[in-house]
Amino acid sequence: MTTPALLPLSGRRIPTLSPGASSFPHHRATLRLSEKFILLLILSAFITLCFGAFFFLPDNSKHKRFDFGLEDVLIPHIESEKEARHSSRQVIHVLHLVCFPSCALLSSFTLIQIYIACIRLTRLCNHKFVYFLITVVHMYSVNIHIYILSAGNSQMGATIVDALDTLYIMGLHDEFKDAQEWIEQNLDFSVNAEVSVFEVNIRFIGGLLAAYYLSGQEVFKVKAVQLAEKLLPAFNTPTGIPWAMVNLKSGVGRNWGWASAGSSILAEFGTLHMEFVHLTYLTGNPAYYQKVMHIRKLLAKMDRPNGLYPNYLNPRTGRWGQHHTSVGGLGDSFYEYLLKAWLMSDKTDTEARKTYDDAIEAIERHLIRKSNGGLTFIGEWKNGHLERKMGHLTCFAGGMFALGADGSPDDKAGHYLQLGAEIAHTCHESYDRTVLKLGPEAFKFDSGLEAVAVRQNEKYYILRPEVIETYWYMWRFTHDPKYRQWGWEAVQAIDKYCRVSGGFSGVKDVYSSNPTYDDVQQSFFLAETLKYLYLLFSSDELLPLENWVFNTEAHPLPNCTHHPLSPPGL
Numbered sequence: 001m002t003t004p005a006l007l008p009l010s011g012r013r014i015p016t017l018s019p020g021a022s023s024f025p026h027h028r029a030t031l032r033l034s035e036k037f038i039l040l041l042i043l044s045a046f047i048t049l050c051f052g053a054f055f056f057l058p059d060n061s062k063h064k065r066f067d068f069g070l071e072d073v074l075i076p077h078i079e080s081e082k083e084a085r086h087s088s089r090q091v092i093h094v095l096h097l098v099c100f101p102s103c104a105l106l107s108s109f110t111l112i113q114i115y116i117a118c119i120r121l122t123r124l125c126n127h128k129f130v131y132f133l134i135t136v137v138h139m140y141s142v143n144i145h146i147y148i149l150s151a152g153n154s155q156m157g158a159t160i161v162d163a164l165d166t167l168y169i170m171g172l173h174d175e176f177k178d179a180q181e182w183i184e185q186n187l188d189f190s191v192n193a194e195v196s197v198f199e200v201n202i203r204f205i206g207g208l209l210a211a212y213y214l215s216g217q218e219v220f221k222v223k224a225v226q227l228a229e230k231l232l233p234a235f236n237t238p239t240g241i242p243w244a245m246v247n248l249k250s251g252v253g254r255n256w257g258w259a260s261a262g263s264s265i266l267a268e269f270g271t272l273h274m275e276f277v278h279l280t281y282l283t284g285n286p287a288y289y290q291k292v293m294h295i296r297k298l299l300a301k302m303d304r305p306n307g308l309y310p311n312y313l314n315p316r317t318g319r320w321g322q323h324h325t326s327v328g329g330l331g332d333s334f335y336e337y338l339l340k341a342w343l344m345s346d347k348t349d350t351e352a353r354k355t356y357d358d359a360i361e362a363i364e365r366h367l368i369r370k371s372n373g374g375l376t377f378i379g380e381w382k383n384g385h386l387e388r389k390m391g392h393l394t395c396f397a398g399g400m401f402a403l404g405a406d407g408s409p410d411d412k413a414g415h416y417l418q419l420g421a422e423i424a425h426t427c428h429e430s431y432d433r434t435v436l437k438l439g440p441e442a443f444k445f446d447s448g449l450e451a452v453a454v455r456q457n458e459k460y461y462i463l464r465p466e467v468i469e470t471y472w473y474m475w476r477f478t479h480d481p482k483y484r485q486w487g488w489e490a491v492q493a494i495d496k497y498c499r500v501s502g503g504f505s506g507v508k509d510v511y512s513s514n515p516t517y518d519d520v521q522q523s524f525f526l527a528e529t530l531k532y533l534y535l536l537f538s539s540d541e542l543l544p545l546e547n548w549v550f551n552t553e554a555h556p557l558p559n560c561t562h563h564p565l566s567p568p569g570l
Contacts, residue, residue, distance in 0.1 A: 117488060117537040122170045124495065124504075125163070125530045156189075157182060162203045163526035164211040164220075165555055169543070170534060176215070184219050189227050192249040197234045197242055198268035200227065202333075202553040203523060205275045209282075210555035221282060228279050228288065240294045241315040242269050260321030263312035269295055270334030273341050274551050281560070300355070307362030308381055309334065325381040327363060328394035328442075333552040335359055336396065339404045344549045346559055347407065357409055360401075368419075371445045375429060376422035379445075388445040390426070395439075396466040398423030399473030403545070417477060424474050426451060427467045428486050434510040437493040439467055453511070462506035462518065463498060465528035465554065472536045476545060487536045494529075528554040 160179045167176040205224050212220035233251030234242040241264050243253030255262045272295070276288035298318065299309070305323055311330035312321025325331060338356035342349045363378070367386065370376050378394050380387045402420035405413040429451040431439040438461040440453035453459045468490055475483040498504045500517060504525055507515040531554050535542060548556040 113488075114484075114537050117484075117491065118534065120491060120495075121530060121534045121537065122172065124491075125166055125170055125172065125526060125534070156191075156193075156204075157187060158203060158523040159521070159526060161187070161207045162523035162553065164207050165214055166526050166531045166534075168211065168214050169531065180211075180215075180217060180219065183223060187223055189223075189230050189248055192247065194245050194247045196245055196268075197231050197253075198244070198265075198271055200231065201272055201275050202551055202555075203527065205231075205279070206551040206553050206555035206557070207527065209275060209278055209557060210551075213556070213558055225279065225283055228276075232287065232291070235291050237315040239298060239315050239318040240291070241298070241313055241318070242272075242291075243315065244268055255315070260312035260314075260324075262314070262316075263321035264315045266309055266311045266313065266331050266334045267329070269313070270299075271337050271552055273337050274344060274549065274557060277341075277344065277560075278557055296351070296355070304362075306366055306381075307358065308366060309359060323381075323383050325367070326391075326394070327367065327378050327397050328380070328391035332393055332396060335363075336400055336552055339400060340549050340551075342407075343403070344557065344559055353407065356404065360404070364419075369445075371450050373450045375426045375445065375450055376419070377426055377445050377451075378423070389442055390430075390445070391442045392427075392430075392439050392461075392464050393466055395423065395427035395430075396469050398427065398470035402470075402473045402477045405477070420470070420474060421478070421480075424467075424470045424483070424486075427470060431467065431486075431490070431493075435513050436461070436497045436507065436510045436515060437489055438497065438507070438510045439464070440510050456509070459509045459511055460506060460518065461498075461510050462520065463494070463504060463522050463525040463529055465524060465532055468529055468532040468536070469554070472532045475536055476540060484536060487533055491533060524553060 160182055164176065164179055167173075167179065204227055208220045208224035208227070211217065212224065230248045230251075231242075231246060234246035234253045236251075236253070237243060244255045244259065244264055246253040255264055259265055273292045276292045280286055280289035302318075302320070304310075305320075308325040309331065310320040310322065311324050311326055313319070314321055327335065335356065338352050338359065341352035342356065345352070347353070366381055367378050368376065369379060369386070369388070371388075377388070377390045378397060380389060398420040400420075401416045401423065405416040405420070407413075408416050427439065430443045431437055433452055434440065440459050440461065441464075442455075442458040443451050443453050445451070447454075468487060471483040471487045471490075474480065475487075494504065497507055497515060503521045505517040506520055506522070508518055509515050543556050547559055549559060550556050
């Protein structure tokens with residue numbers, strides 16, 4: 001386990017002496033040398049903290065104050081001063097962005113360590129970001145976001161859009177303004193390009209909506225709606241289950257050839273609800289809400305083998321494809337969005353909650369097991385058999401279980417919080433058992449191996465966020481300092497092994513002491529990995545979970561005080 005750069009002062013133990021003749025044989029009017037040294041250390045730490053606060057804390061006079069609490073409003077956004085003067089809408093005044101939690105929560109972390117963690121993470125996000133704005137990262141690039149655009153020559157700046165809210169949350173306002181300017185002048189969706197409906201929804205629409213709610217800048221809402229309209233033709237199938245891909249210009253859709261005889265994928269068509277409900281609220285157009293509710297109603301009528309949802313559904317016939325169930329890739333965010341639909345509705349969408357609870361019950365019964373070494377893992381169900389393999393993507397489930405603990409049936413909140421902790425521990429072990437202290441893409445639990453990748457094509461790390469995501473949720477719900485410790489280990493490993501001259505790169509083998517780079521910086525590194533790390537070391541008052549729900553790309557969207565619209569005919 002990697003040691004933090006700064007050891008807690010509380011960890012430097014000083015033996016306690018009982019006063020008495022043996023301890024203090026003579027009365028002393030002066031301090032011993034060791035006592036002077038201790039006092040000097042304490043004074044030095046205090047001066048360092050004051051120095052850092054003076055030079056690095058944001059200047060209130062230069063930054064707008066904004067509220068992430070969203071009190072007494074439905075779905076507010078931050079209005080400009082000009083808007084506020086001409087509107088009766090409540091203007092939200094904000095808490096200053098603070099990296100320090102209350103002293104009662106510090107435990108093994110000192111204020112200085114947490115402060116430095118936040119500064120380090122802000123600089124990681126800001127590292128060479130202007131470079132990306134200048135060169136304009138294109139989604140069509142062969143080695144960047146290949147699953148978003150498979151054709152075309154379009155400037156869609158995935159990294160810029162996906163990182164918007166991270167920049168805003170971290171207080172990088174100059175970079176945020178640069179990104180906004182680029183979006184206003186260059187982001188164009190009237191192009192002849194084929195895109196992934198799922199990826200564009202979670203990265204682009206989710207990112208633009210979050211930027212709108214945080215900043216109040218109308219351009220982000222306008223762009224989100226323009227793009228959403230381009231995705232609607234993907235739903236023109238015999239069943240209403242959308243195609244995986246759609247051409248932004250022609251509206252022609254199709255599915256991946258490898259996906260079980262042309263099926264649609266559960267995690268893709270099941271991860272639209274949050275963004276589409278917000279689109280209906282913002283535009284008044286019921287079409288978005290109707291599309292996602294139709295998907296839910298269709299799935300509710302279908303038989304599920306062993307209560308499990310297969311990963312593939314044919315959009316032409318409405319029948320399941322291959323009976324393969326996973327809480328990792330191909331299935332993951334479907335379950336996440338069931339829970340978050342309930343949370344986003346201010347816990348009024350009980351249908352979504354029951355669907356989530358029933359699905360998790362089946363997952364516990366058939367997929368969750370404990371290894372011989374005592375590690376809890378989530379396997380994959382394939383044609384009636386459990387494969388004892390867990391993917392990095394599956395590690396998000398620890399945070400999901402914790403997030404869904406409150407409201408669990410049969411008073412099982414404690415059980416699910418414990419299950420989340422066990423998954424977090426297993427995923428940390430997958431990191432800790434590598435040379436680089438970064439987790440592999442997938443790891444096995446058989447043949448005497450536990451939480452270790454076996455195949456060479458599963459040993460890579462592409463800057464994924466799921467493990468950090470679970471650390472953050474577990475920290476928010478337990479305040480156990482080990483989650484910050486584990487997050488700090490990840491910060492150090494990423495900074496040491498993934499930083500390159502132009503940003504950050506994935507590595508091909510986390511078990512090699514001399515890893516090679518894959519030369520790709522995924523947009524989710526800025527959207528998710530760095531954001532979750534920053535939040536892990538920030539106050540709970542920054543984006544409180546009772547007011548905000550994060551989409552699967554870590555873009556925060558505000559809760560609704562009621563389900564926004566219930567269009568007729570549903």
